[in-house]
Amino acid sequence: MRIGVVTFPGSLDDGDAARAARLAGAEAVRLWHGDPELHGVDAVILPGGFSYGDYLRCGAIARFAPVMESIIDAARGGMPVLGICNGFQVLCEAHLLPGALTRNQHLHFRNRDQWLRVDTAGTAWTGEFTAGQEILIPVKNGEGCYVADERTLDELEAEGRIVARYVRGNPNGSQRDIAAITNEAGNVVGIMPHPEHAVEALTGPSLDGLGFFTSVLRHLGDRELAR
Incomplete structure (x- = not known):
């Protein structure tokens, strides 16, 4: 399976994302922001950075x-897309996900290891986890506070689209402790x-x-077998 990793001017974690994809067993394909071609990838990662x-x-x-015009079309057609940190912000700006990421409530940059609880294991990127599982991964952001109107937040709750929440402390003030969400x-x-x-x-x-990256490979494999 081929996982594309986009590089924008200011991307910092594109190399790390590509390495994670390789460690999971995928072929990592570097995608350039100015090139609309997706070069036959099966999934896309929008990495962290600025x-x-x-x-x-x-x-x-x-x-x-x-490249985003192609990714938006592909995502609406079912291609798995993962946005990490700045990539999450890009997905919200592209209206592939609702809400927005704003300045941390305490107005400080946060860089620490953070516990999350996986609430939704039914996405393309979380199938290797179980609902309720707690995981430890780093967080590093200055504008990581997830916000949305109450109606949107209620819909995310009701539809099981809150993928993960912060536990043992909220590092940025995100509403309802939201750390990750998914589309419908x-x-x-x-x-x-x-x-x-x-x-x-x-x-x-x-x-x-690593479970995020192995999850998408299993998802893609299951989808191929179902054809």
Whole structure:
């Protein structure tokens, strides 16, 4: 399976995301922001960083990159897409996910290992987890506070689209402790913490992040068998 990892000007974690995909068993394919071609990938990761310097609003410029037009179409057609940190912001700006990510409530950058509870294991990116499972992965953001209107939040709750919540402390003030959400189809997931930094014993606080990447490979394999 081929997983594409997009590089925008200012991306910081594209190499880490590509490595995580390889460790999971996929072929990592580097995608350039200015190239609309997806080069035959089966899934896409939008990595963390500061796309286009975040000079306008986090993810607001990246949303209009040529590659994003292709990704938006592919996502609406069912392709799995994972947005990590800045990638989550891009997905919200592209209206593939609802809500927005705003400045941390305490106005400080947070960089720490963070416990999450996986609430939804039925997405393309979380099938290797079980609902209620707690995992430890790093978080590092200054604008990671998830916000939405009450109606949207209630819909996310009712439809089981809150993928993960912060537990043992909320690092940024996100409403309802939301750390990750999914679209209605379950193929698009945005997560503020960084699973790609928890895939090796040498460098991560755990191996818990690897499940996101092995999950999508299982999802793609199951989908291929069903054809």
